Amino acid sequence: MKVEILNPHGYCAGVKRAIQIALDASNNTLTKRPIYLLGNLIHNKQVTSALTSKGIITIEEKNRTRLQMLDDIESGTVIFSAHGISNKVREKAKSKGLNIIDASCGKVLIIHKKVLEYLEKGYEIIYIGKAHHPECEAILEESDHIHLITKKSDINLLNINCEKIYVTNQTTLSSLETKEIYDTIQAKYPKAYLDNNICNATTLRQNAILNAKGFDLCIVVGDVMSSNSKRLCEIANSNNMASLLVETSKDLTDDIKKYNNILLTSGASTPEEVLNDVYNHLINM
Ligand code: SF4
Known part of the structure; x- marks a missing residue:
């Protein structure tokens, strides 16, 4: 064999950075305690337990969104994970007076910003992603004008009566499957602006x-x-x-x-x- x-x-650069941010927070005696992670910092159990041993409390519960899990945090510091966060979560954390540390990956933030800009310009957004994944959840929480596509057949159910359509995606999808989905969307909405945003780290590995x-x-x-x-x-x-x-x-x-x-x-x-x-x-x- x-x-x-x-x-x-x-590790990709976004994951390395997120781990370093969390470790720096725990090593800094000035960081307000307790320190919470809103959802797993990254999807890896070994990393989560290593952070727990540094005194960082991870709040993670299946079927609860980050917005809902934030109800469990009343004081101290909240760290947002590499997957990004919606403005609703950010505002709620601020209104609770929490110290906020944002470990969102820069690539995720770029897509999030673009989605908000196109919403502002009156576009309908088609977002290709995995339901309940935190990166996807953060985008969907921004507006009802965002249509989630998890697989090619979902496109048949789309009924968008708007000339202005912006299409983008979660950073960690399969390049092959995503291309097929983009092609099908283009056939249905030829004027849509397609903006494939699978991140470089994902593309290189695939x-x-x-x-x-x-x-x-x-x-x-x-x-x-x-x-x-x-x-x-x-x-x-x-x-x-x-x-x-x-x-x-x-x-x-x-x-x-x-x-x-x-x-x-x-x-x-x-x-x-x-x-x-x-x-x-x-x-x-
Ligand atoms: S978007 Fe890409 S670089 Fe950023 S954390 Fe996810 S996989 Fe890593």
């Missing part, structure tokens, strides 16, 4: 998998909640490889031994040491 680690892998040759299995090390990690698995499948998402080496089973050439990579929110641990286990299998 041959195992090759694919480049690039590991392209590396698409260009890889001679592998029968791609193992992606990443959290089951990590959108970009799940998309890497889908991209591997489209390049005729089986794929497997593992959170840690504990998820490796003997079934893997039936593969001869394994490509190993990780999502943008996976610590390097977790990838290395999976690699060492594979080599020893």
Whole structure:
């Protein structure tokens, strides 16, 4: 069994920055206590527990939005995650008198700003994203004039009677699936302004998998909640490889031994040491 680690892998710039911001806040004795994270800083359990050990309390509950989870925070500091936040959440945090630290990724902020600008100009927005993902949730909370598309067939349900349509997307989607969705939207609304915003870190990782040759299995090390990690698995499948998402080496089973050439990579929110641990286990299998 041959195992090759694919480049690039590991933390993207937005994730590195978010982790550093949270650590700086906890190391700074002047930061108002308690320190809360509104939702997981990034989608990785190891990182969340490392931050917990630094005294940072993560508020995360399935089926509750960040706007709702903010009700649980009455004092101290709130850190916004790398996925970005809506203006409603920002204003609510301000009105509660909380100290705000924003770890939103710059790429996410650019898209958010563009959406607000086009809304201001009277556009209807078509947003391609994953329902309930925090990045998507933050955009949708801005206006009722934003139409979520999660898959190609959703486009049939769109009924927009407006000449001005701006189309954009979540940063961590599959480049292949998103292109298909954009093409279908363009066919339905030829005058729409299409603004594909899959981030560079996501594109580079997906392209590396698409260009890889001679592998029968791609193992992606990443959290089951990590959108970009799940998309890497889908991209591997489209390049005729089986794929497997593992959170840690504990998820490796003997079934893997039936593969001869394994490509190993990780999502943008996976610590390097977790990838290395999976690699060492594979080599020893
Ligand atoms: S995956 Fe892209 S958008 Fe998300 S945090 Fe990383 S650089 Fe930012």
